[in-house]
Amino acid sequence: MTTPAVSSRDLPHPLRDEVRLEGVLHALADPMRLRIVRELATASGELSCSHFELPVTKSTTTHHFRVLRESGVIRQVYRGTAKMNGLRRDDLEALFPGLLDALLEAATRQAARLAD
Amino acid sequence: MTTPAVSSRDLPHPLRDEVRLEGVLHALADPMRLRIVRELATASGELSCSHFELPVTKSTTTHHFRVLRESGVIRQVYRGTAKMNGLRRDDLEALFPGLLDALLEAATRQAARLAD
Numbered sequence: 001m002t003t004p005a006v007s008s009r010d011l012p013h014p015l016r017d018e019v020r021l022e023g024v025l026h027a028l029a030d031p032m033r034l035r036i037v038r039e040l041a042t043a044s045g046e047l048s049c050s051h052f053e054l055p056v057t058k059s060t061t062t063h064h065f066r067v068l069r070e071s072g073v074i075r076q077v078y079r080g081t082a083k084m085n086g087l088r089r090d091d092l093e094a095l096f097p098g099l100l101d102a103l104l105e106a107a108t109r110q111a112a113r114l115a116d
Numbered sequence: 117m118t119t120p121a122v123s124s125r126d127l128p129h130p131l132r133d134e135v136r137l138e139g140v141l142h143a144l145a146d147p148m149r150l151r152i153v154r155e156l157a158t159a160s161g162e163l164s165c166s167h168f169e170l171p172v173t174k175s176t177t178t179h180h181f182r183v184l185r186e187s188g189v190i191r192q193v194y195r196g197t198a199k200m201n202g203l204r205r206d207d208l209e210a211l212f213p214g215l216l217d218a219l220l221e222a223a224t225r226q227a228a229r230l231a232d
Contacts, residue, residue: 021226025219026145029138096225102218103141109212110137 011069011076016091019072024092024099027071032056033064034107037073037087041104046077046084127185127192132207135188140208140215143187148172149180150223153189153203157220162193162200 028034032054040047054061065085068074073092074085092100144150148170156163170177181201184190189208190201208216 021222022145022147022150025141029142029145031138034138095229096218096222098214099218099222102212102215106137106212106215113211 011078013069013075014072016072016094019088019091019095021096023071024073024096027067027073028103030064030067032060033068036064036068036085038104038107038111040074040085040087041100046079046086048082048084050082127194129185129191130188132188132210135204135207135211137212139187140189140212143183143189144219146180146183148176149184152180152184152201154220154223154227156190156201156203157216162195162202164198164200166198 028037035054036052039052049061049065052061054064056064065074065076065083068085069076072088075088076083076085078084087100089100144153151170152168155168165177165181168177170180172180181190181192181199184201185192188204191204192199192201194200203216205216
């Protein structure tokens with residue numbers, strides 16, 4: 001009897017019930033990660049990591065995506081050689097109704113205010 | 117000519133325009149600080165630091181209040197010998213309409229869910 005093969009490329013994600021508000025807020029308490037989330041929120045589908053041109057090193061970018069994934073904010077899957085990213089809107093909305101939109105709205109307002 | 121006396125007990129607070137979303141989220145990304153904010157939100161007025169019975173040392177409690185003050189989430193003032201704390205609702209609402217309520221609602225939901 002064999003156990004089902006688990007690809008080494010499967011990335012660990014918290015289940016919906018394991019997502020914690022403190023973790024979500026920590027994940028979003030960083031300008032780069034907030035920027036990633038704002039961009040994912042306006043995308044119609046998944047975006048690859050390489051889509052994002054952040055003013056940080058590749059390894060720092062990878063770190064930011066991992067924090068977002070491990071907190072339950074985004075889902076990351078491999079499609080061929082590309083790591084694709086999408087917001088876990090349904091999970092976040094089920095756990096914390098209205099919160100993601102309030103956070104995105106706050107981020108948008110702040111970006112507009114600081115750009116003046 | 118003399119400069120106005122500034123009491124050494126005056127505590128530094130960010131001005132409204134200096135408050136940053138990332139700082140607010142960092143301040144709330146901690147279970148103890150989230151608990152303090154939830155309690156301040158249900159209070160009718162200011163609460164003294166000693167009102168809070170947190171399962172941490174006094175110096176850790178002081179640290180948590182300082183993080184909340186320096187991020188712009190709370191205002192701390194001395195009244196006699198007591199350090200009193202109040203949420204900066206007006207400032208937060210002006211900067212990020214609806215965000216504080218969404219965060220408090222999310223925290224309440226999570227507390228109820230984890231207590232089940």
